[in-house]
Amino acid sequence: MSVITELKNLAEKMNENPVHIESEKDRVFQVNLDEAGTLQIVLKDGRIEIAEGTPNEPEVTLILSDKNFSKLLKDELNTTMAFMTGGLKVDGKIGLALKLQEIVKRYQ
Secondary structure, eight states, X not given: OOHHXXXXXXXXXXXXXXXXXXXXXXXXXXXXXXXXXXXXXEEETTEEEEEESOOSOOSEEEEEOHHHXXXXXXXXXXXXXXXXXXXXXXXXXXXXXXXXXXXXXXTO
């Protein structure tokens, strides 16, 4: 399964049960992947949308491999270790990167 499909499946799961995201602020998280390219996770009005490319201005950008992003989506990535070893780079507000991880974790 491609990482894009994994992300879309997670977004669908979140939108079917938005209890953990409905009170979150509207935000744009961007993910730059080695193979799949650039994706944006748009949290707006308590719903998640996935956009390919860069149609929105992101508040934070995560730069990582498709493999590491897949692990992040499954809550299997040690983000601290990945960050310290260069497997995850963050451009922008690092607190928002942690917020994305926290949201993902709630849906596992």
